[in-house]
Amino acid sequence: MILHAPDLVFLAFSAVKAVAVALVVLTMVPGSVTAERRLSAWIQDRRGPNRVGIPFTNIRIFGLGQGLADAAKFLLKEQFVPASVNRIYFNLAPILAMVPALVTVAVIPFSPGFDLRPIAEWIAGFLHWDEATVQAFQISGVVANLDVGLLFVFAVISLSVYGIILAGWASNSKYPFLGGIRSSAQMISYEIAMGASVVPVFLVTQQLNLGKIVEYQVQNGWLALPHLRGGVVGVLTGLCLAFSFLVFLVAAFAETNRLPFDLPEAETELVGGYHTEYSGMRFALFFLGEYAAMISASAIMVTLFLGGWSLPLPWLNGLPMPQSVFGWALPAWLAGQGMPWWFGFVSVGVFLAKILVFIGFFIVIRWTIPRFKYDQLMNLGWKVFIPMAFVNIFLVAALVLARA
Amino acid sequence: MRWVVRSIVRFASGTASNRKSSQRMEPFFFWVLAVGLVASAIGLVVFRNPVTCAVCLVVTLVMEAALFVTLEAFFLAVVQVIVYAGAVMVLFLFVIMLLDVKEEARQSLPWAKVIWVVGIGGGAVIGVPRIASVFPGAGQALHWGEGKGGTSAAELGRLLFSSYGPLFLATGVLLLVATIGVVVLCRKDPEA
Numbered sequence: 001m002i003l004h005a006p007d008l009v010f011l012a013f014s015a016v017k018a019v020a021v022a023l024v025v026l027t028m029v030p031g032s033v034t035a036e037r038r039l040s041a042w043i044q045d046r047r048g049p050n051r052v053g054i055p056f057t058n059i060r061i062f063g064l065g066q067g068l069a070d071a072a073k074f075l076l077k078e079q080f081v082p083a084s085v086n087r088i089y090f091n092l093a094p095i096l097a098m099v100p101a102l103v104t105v106a107v108i109p110f111s112p113g114f115d116l117r118p119i120a121e122w123i124a125g126f127l128h129w130d131e132a133t134v135q136a137f138q139i140s141g142v143v144a145n146l147d148v149g150l151l152f153v154f155a156v157i158s159l160s161v162y163g164i165i166l167a168g169w170a171s172n173s174k175y176p177f178l179g180g181i182r183s184s185a186q187m188i189s190y191e192i193a194m195g196a197s198v199v200p201v202f203l204v205t206q207q208l209n210l211g212k213i214v215e216y217q218v219q220n221g222w223l224a225l226p227h228l229r230g231g232v233v234g235v236l237t238g239l240c241l242a243f244s245f246l247v248f249l250v251a252a253f254a255e256t257n258r259l260p261f262d263l264p265e266a267e268t269e270l271v272g273g274y275h276t277e278y279s280g281m282r283f284a285l286f287f288l289g290e291y292a293a294m295i296s297a298s299a300i301m302v303t304l305f306l307g308g309w310s311l312p313l314p315w316l317n318g319l320p321m322p323q324s325v326f327g328w329a330l331p332a333w334l335a336g337q338g339m340p341w342w343f344g345f346v347s348v349g350v351f352l353a354k355i356l357v358f359i360g361f362f363i364v365i366r367w368t369i370p371r372f373k374y375d376q377l378m379n380l381g382w383k384v385f386i387p388m389a390f391v392n393i394f395l396v397a398a399l400v401l402a403r404a
Numbered sequence: 405m406r407w408v409v410r411s412i413v414r415f416a417s418g419t420a421s422n423r424k425s426s427q428r429m430e431p432f433f434f435w436v437l438a439v440g441l442v443a444s445a446i447g448l449v450v451f452r453n454p455v456t457c458a459v460c461l462v463v464t465l466v467m468e469a470a471l472f473v474t475l476e477a478f479f480l481a482v483v484q485v486i487v488y489a490g491a492v493m494v495l496f497l498f499v500i501m502l503l504d505v506k507e508e509a510r511q512s513l514p515w516a517k518v519i520w521v522v523g524i525g526g527g528a529v530i531g532v533p534r535i536a537s538v539f540p541g542a543g544q545a546l547h548w549g550e551g552k553g554g555t556s557a558a559e560l561g562r563l564l565f566s567s568y569g570p571l572f573l574a575t576g577v578l579l580l581v582a583t584i585g586v587v588v589l590c591r592k593d594p595e596a
Contacts, residue, residue, distance in 0.1 A: 086455075089455070089459075146478065147478060147557075148478045148479050148482050148557060151479070151482040151483070151486065151557070152478075152482050154482075154486055154490075155469075155482045155485035155486045155489075155490060156485075157490075158485065158486050158489070158490020158491060158494075159466075159485065159489060159490055161490075161494050162459075162462070162494070162497075165494065165497055165498070165501070166455075166459075166497075169455060169497075169501050177501070180501070181498065181501065181502065184494050184497070184498050185498070187494075188491060188494055188495070191490070191491070206558070208557050
């Protein structure tokens with residue numbers, strides 16, 4: 001057996017991280033569904049679901065228990081299968097809609113890493129661990145540290161079309177079919193704009209590894225915000241990257257099938273779109289998939305353009321860092337040098353907070369902007385965003401050359 | 405069982421912490437993926453429902469990408485999934501569904517054709533390596549994945565734009581010609 005102790009430590013912590021990340025995403029889903037209902041109620045001047053709290057008590061916690069109640073309802077409802085559907089694909093489609101959104105999160109760095117070596121050294125005193133095992137307790141803040149992380153994200157996103165298109169086809173019904181066809185055309189179109197909009201990020205950071213992209217932003221400032229250093233070239237690069245962020249943001253709305261681009265499930269035209277024939281937990285899986293995709297899209301945007309787990313500090317983007325605030329001396333790690341060990345845990349909170357802001361943004365947009373017409377959607381994708389994203393690539397390449 | 409666990413552990417720790425220990429492909433992953441790949445490729449030919457065939461092809465392509473991962477060619481694996489499984493096959497499905505191809509479902513397999521294809525394919529499997537081995541430098545692998553620092557994508561890019569530059573450009577022109585050809589062939593004159 002070639003099972004070394006450091007490998008075992010690595011495997012154990014990887015498993016813990018994988019389960020923890022999946023659990024966090026899955027708990028955020030009912031939370032954001034409830035948030036969506038409350039926010040929509042607020043926008044429409046209603047109260048919304050504010051009653052359900054902790055079961056068997058009178059504690060309401062802003063109606064957050066509604067998600068649990070919804071889940072119980074979905075599980076208990078009849079799993080109705082219409083007569084002439086293609087059974088295999090009908091059952092497969094909800095799974096395919098759910099999985100990609102969860103897989104994407106595996107490569108997203110949520111923290112600079114956890115240095116648990118002090119604890120390991122303490123335990124090593126009792127259990128006689130060797131030095132290599134103790135060193136293995138320096139844990140990275142990402143489930144899978146892939147060198148091609150960003151491309152992996154795109155690969156998985158590109159597979160997420162199958163769930164919707166197969167659901168539409170397998171239902172053997174006209175409205176779902178139209179929804180599936182619409183969604184495949186829409187998602188393929190906006191994938192191109194999305195892919196083209198991140199090329200400037202590669203060009204500037206010279207990295208595909210998401211962890212290293214975040215580290216670049218800790219050192220040099222967030223990519224979506226205007227850079228105040230580097231003279232004219234630096235500022236222009238910042239503007240181009242901000243435009244990239246805009247394109248990515250719009251494409252993310254189209255990829256996650258959210259309003260104003262929710263044509264695959266346009267209720268007024270297609271009844272419910274691709275999930276018309278689904279009920280019970282199968283429908284809930286599509287629902288979960290949509291919200292999980294929203295969460296992972298937010299996580300990708302935060303990682304690529306808004307500094308990932310780093311704190312929102314103005315001097316990261318070029319302002320001079322003050323020596324002290326109200327007489328308190330500022331430590332050097334706030335400028336990105338030598339993080340203390342506990343910052344790994346704080347940064348998880350920072351990262352989650354940024355994601356929550358984006359989810360709130362997704363929700364507010366949904367209840368503010370009306371749905372596009374299909375030709376408008378296609379024109380916007382192919383005639384506006386794709387050419388502009390390509391021009392942007394050449395601009396940023398020229399600026400990077402000018403800086404070098 | 406122990407063999408399976410060991411190869412999983414070695415692969416996982418090898419790819420993440422130290423690259424040296426997993427230089428060769430783990431046999432367990434190779435066999436699982438190879439059997440799955442061949443099975444889904446056979447399914448692609450044997451099944452009569454066009455959507456099932458397309459899905460089988462998607463599975464085949466993803467399995468192939470996974471084989472690239474065990475060879476540590478991550479960039480190639482990911483690009484394979486993005487381009488073929490994610491874009492080309494979605495369009496395949498799109499066309500199959502829009503045209504509502506159903507006739508194939510009633511036909512049985514044309515066995516004469518199958519025998520021809522198997523014969524030519526078998527001949528190619530035996531013959532092509534022999535022909536290829538004649539050329540100089542056939543035995544040398546292209547080790548762009550494990551070079552001097554940097555991501556494998558950066559090195560691949562450098563290779564594509566330096567020593568393989570003309571070929572890369574030629575491929576680009578070929579694709580452009582194909583695109584223009586499709587537009588010309590499919591264009592319906594609004595006057596006619």
